[in-house]
Amino acid sequence: MEHEMRAEYEESGPPRADAPVKIWHMVRLDGAHAMCGRELDPAAATQSAEAWGTPAGEPFCHSCGAMYLREHPQDTG
Ligand SMILES: [Zn+2]
Secondary structure, eight states, rough: EEEEEEEEEOOOOSSSSSOOEEEEEETTTTOOTTTSSSSOTTTEEEEEEGTTSGGGGOOHHHHHHHHHHOGGGGGGG
């Protein structure tokens, strides 16, 4: 697995453990740079890329989704 999901929060600054997730982005495992170009906090919550497309992964970033599916067409089900 080369990717994981990383959270973007409504609030700026270091993320709190109970902060509401604004949106989930897809990032490469070696960084906090989302596929859509957004820089995410390295301390932000992450979850397995397997959550992509499931209720656990919503709301998700459509820009990241388009790019992720382009790289992983076999994952579209
Ligand atoms: Zn994104």
